[in-house]
Amino acid sequence: MSGFPSTEFALELVRESDSLFVRVTGDLDYDTCDELVDGITEHLTGDGTPPRCVRLDFDGLTHIDSSGLSALLLVHRRAGALGATLHLDNRPDFLERMLHITNVLDHLTGPPPGSRSGRSAG
Amino acid sequence: MLVVDRHGGLVRINEAARLLLPDAASGDWLHERVPPWLSDAHRRICDGLSDAGSGPPTGRIRDRFLEAHPTTGDDGDVVWWLVDETDRRFAETALLDVRARSEILAEVSGALLSTLNAGRCMEMAASMATEHLAEAAVLVAPPQGRRHPLTFARRGGPVTQTVRQVDVSAVPGLAEALQGFPPVPARWIDPADLPDWVVPEGFTSPVGSVIVTPLPGHGVPAGALILLRSGTERAFSESEEVFARLFAARAGAALSAARLYTEQAAITTTLMRELLPPALHHVHGVEYAGGYRASKDHERVGGDFYDVHPSADPSGETLVVLGDVAGKGLDAAVLTGKIRNTLHALLPLAEDHRRILNLLNGALLSSHHTRFATLVLVSVLNRDGRTRLRLTSAGHLPPLLARADGTVEEVATRGTLVGALPTVEARTVETVLAPGETCLLYTDGIVEARGGPLGDDFLGTERLKRALAECAGMQAEAVVERIQMLAAQWIREGRHDDMAVVAITAPRASSHAGDEESGRNGWRNT
């Protein structure tokens, strides 16, 4: 009786050459954020060369809470450590507003820290 | 076998019957030799009143239990065959006892397990022991320091509880029972050896029989139970001793669970004390009020927090903090504790919000996770009737100002969240509250509360602003109550995040002249 019908959370991960495409559907929140982190981490650290670019598509995102944002920051950190850049595509208004208020958009989508030296070494 | 004529005279009596009725002889009147149940049955047969369907008459003769089967002869004499049913009857009674006892034990367990309060549990155990086992019961709990909690019960009397230093070794078998050794058989205990403290007040007759039985607990004994019967009652039988042991096992299990719960609850209370939101008071002529509701209703703490740090003297700034840690429940609450402590230590630097935020950011950064906090800092200074605010948001929702004219403003402060990025950027905004105006700090749990009459809408910033617009001129407590009620009625039984609100209100001018003086009455709890 309690609660409300929240959209089923779903992740769709596709690797295409240099890029990892991630479609996020539903609520990215306290209950679902681990799934995002684990799913992407698996693709980053799995066999083969890590992607240079992780593109998150938020077209189907219905809601995000602070745990969801924390997950994005963690994904950014892990991707950055491997020299990959994060892209947040099709951001709904509420995500835009949250990124604005928390002042992390530039950080999340900027070049990975030390990327230049990392790339030249590889 | 007896043969009796129709007038009730004994005609013949065989060897077996003579063992049962040694004084009886031929020619005696039946009713003078046997109990009425048999002589009456004989008369009914001779009067032609048949007892068809009711089975043979049964009853006792001396210590035996008999069934009497009549056979009527042609001459009117009745041959009574007496069948000894004593053993079968005994077995049946024992069975009934067992059934009654298991019912009692089920009831005892049900009642005792219903409470997790150790005191109440001991009270009920002692009381039920007097109901089902003995005239009086004393429950001796393991010592707290040197003293034992004691529970006394007397059948039909009140239960009393005290904590006393008593000599447990004076009661035969008690010290052993409290150490978990098997009980000493009741017949070994001489009631005359009992010290006075064991006998409950109002138990006047001398003690005739005693059981001392351990209350087995979770590995360690939960105490011991002393059962008393007066000399005028029959002594405890062996089967009653067994029953007392079963009773004690149930009571011990329930009591141990209650003690375990009490200990856990005490630990939780101690640990949580620091994490609970503080009660806010009015400080240096400015009203502060806060309200908090954890995301899960059975939890008291969560990821939202607020504090008001009054300046040492009225000429200084009071620092107000409200924030939100990503996550929920105890994990989040522990992080709020860390933030609140760190900010407390940074209070001397409160003049420079950005510096505080960067120091806090450094303290929170972790290579293991990106759990961040968002927060608002507000420095409040009340001077010459003007309440000046300096507000800085670190990734938090903008504070709202309820102006006296009924408009609501968003404060245009903005900054980076704390604890996930290397540095924090933030812009501080200043404003002034006129009397009756309120600055509202709130967490996203309020605006993201989902519900409403149609069930699936967000409360949203617009509704919050609309409600706040009606709050001009209200005291801080009233504003907080209004906003909390709005959110609670919006979500009803629905799921929700942690929700916190703090109101900073410049008091309205009073028509009451003796404002300063009234502090004497204690109504202004600054």
Add this chain to the structure above:
Amino acid sequence: MRQATATDTVVERLWRAAVEGDEPAAASVVHEALDAGVPEETLLLDVLARVQARVGVEWAADRITVAQEHAVTAINERIVASLAHRRTGGGTAPFRGRVTVSCVDGEWHAFPARLVAEVLSLHGWRVDYLGAQTPTPHLVAHLHQSNPDAVLLSGSIPTHLPAAHAAITACQAVGVPVLAGGRAFGPDGRYARTLCADRWAPDARGALAVLDGGVARPNASAGRQAVDDLPHLADQEYTMVVRSRHRLVKQTLADLEDRFPPMRAYDDLQRERTAEDIAHIVDFLATSLYVDDPELFTTFLVWTADVLGVRGVPARFLVASLDVLAEQLRDFPRTMRAIERGAAALGAHAVRTGSGSGSGS
């Protein structure tokens, strides 16, 4: 008589200061009366309680705003706290026992419970006051820790009765008797009996008398469930209405456009208010099914008709809402009876007050 007149004056002065939001003035009215020798209990029950009761009346009549309602309540709360503060250490009444005072889960109106708590304290009871909106699990955890002689459960809004029932059953299951009080339980306490509370009291003085007489502990091993107390719940009508609450509100809102023409001109805010009104109707309907008393529903409707009336909403709105609800709930006989009784009561009320609902717009 003189005492009563003096009290009336204090009530009037306090009301005027509180409704103005002037806390210092309001507080001094009460503290001056205390200094002048008016007993604290009289101030609590014959002054503050009356001022608080007036809040509801004045709001219903649209003479004060919601904000003023909160303001007066906050001032009253702070005055009660200041009285308690002043009393600290002065308690001379002999210790009577320990009780817990709590509001029903979801109940925001804490002031009546607060008054009861203070009056009991004055008379030597050790009171744990848990306040408004107490989740039932918190209440039960508190009972395990404190083992009180009784719980005093306060409810003001009848729609919290199902939650009250859960709390009553939970308290009794741990062997603590429940004394119910507050408007939610009906003027004669009938719903306290329906929900098998151990006792009921109409007010703080009544609660004190009940406690002084002693309240027996319930049989904790009985293990009752809601349906044991209320066998009519087995027909599932209550469950049905509660579970489909949002759908009922949506559908009613949509269908009302046809039945109640003024709605077509409503803006978003007015529509939301209307949705809230309909949600209230559904909530009270469900509660009346829970306690199996249509009168709970009719009382609410008649009260709402007055509240809406003074705010310019014609009584036809309620009648039309009931019509639409009835169409959706046709298959539920107990529900239909409540709705029919409600419509009849509204009709009779309209005749009584002359606010004819049949006459054209």
